[in-house]
Amino acid sequence: SYVLTQVSSVSVAPGQTAKITCGGDNIGNKRVHWYKQKPGQAPVLVIYDDTGRPSGIPERLSGLNFENTATLTISRVEAGDEADYYCQVWDTTSDNRGVFGGGTKLTVL
Amino acid sequence: DVRLVESGGGLVKPGGSLRLSCVASGFSLSSYNMKWVRQAPGKGLEWLSFISASGKNIYSADSVKGRFTISRDNVKNSVFLQMSGLTSEDTAVYYCARGGLTGTFDIWGQGTMVTVSS
Numbered sequence: 733s734y735v736l737t738q739v740s741s742v743s744v745a746p747g748q749t750a751k752i753t754c755g756g757d758n759i760g761n762k763r764v765h766w767y768k769q770k771p772g773q774a775p776v777l778v779i780y781d782d783t784g785r786p787s788g789i790p791e792r793l794s795g796l797n798f799e800n801t802a803t804l805t806i807s808r809v810e811a812g813d814e815a816d817y818y819c820q821v822w823d824t825t826s827d828n829r830g831v832f833g834g835g836t837k838l839t840v841l
Numbered sequence: 842d843v844r845l846v847e848s849g850g851g852l853v854k855p856g857g858s859l860r861l862s863c864v865a866s867g868f869s870l871s872s873y874n875m876k877w878v879r880q881a882p883g884k885g886l887e888w889l890s891f892i893s894a895s896g897k898n899i900y901s902a903d904s905v906k907g908r909f910t911i912s913r914d915n916v917k918n919s920v921f922l923q924m925s926g927l928t929s930e931d932t933a934v935y936y937c938a939r940g941g942l943t944g945t946f947d948i949w950g951q952g953t954m955v956t957v958s959s
Contacts, residue, residue: 765943765944765946767946774949774952775886777946781945816885820945820946822943827900828898829891830878830944
């Protein structure tokens with residue numbers, strides 16, 4: 733089955749840039765989506781189809797997907813960006829299934 | 842306002858059953874695929890099940906195949922997850938989510954907690 737790999741944690745100072753990666757076999761051939769989840773809350777879609785931003789998501793958040801790595805970039809990091817971030821694809825190679833990465837905890841120092 | 846509200850969670854004994862419901866408002870459920878996702882305490886997100894807009898196509902994760910059944914009632918704007926053979930490993934917050942065209946989970950409910958314990 734398809735596997736997405738994320739580093740468990742990333743730390744960044746306010747105002748700096750955070751990069752959260754998601755690794756997968758030829759993930760560049762898939763559409764990657766990203767979710768933000770704060771403690772005790774439901775996840776929220778923040779990036780869809782590699783680079784799209786849903787309404788209300790700031791331009792500081794951007795996505796890229798190439799070859800074996802997808803990346804969520806958060807520019808000018810703010811305290812409110814501290815959360816868990818999950819990448820996700822819909823895998824149709826062997827069966828139709830949703831696949832989530834293990835999640836990355838973003839800590840704002 | 843687009844919204845999903847889950848209900849039906851609670852405490853259940855090992856081997857027991859539970860039926861979760863998810864009611865949609867602010868959009869026509871019949872136009873969307875729907876999914877269930879869970880999150881065990883302190884853990885990540887796990888996709889469980891998918892049902893197409895018409896209800897004709899259903900897919901489930903191996904971890905719940907044969908034990909959990911997804912269904913929908915578009916007239917009642919509701920999606921359901923029938924769970925049986927529950928074990929402690931099924932203890933989690935269960936979310937329903939609306940499916941986007943490219944496999945996204947674009948709207949999420951607030952979740953309902955299921956605890957499996959004797």
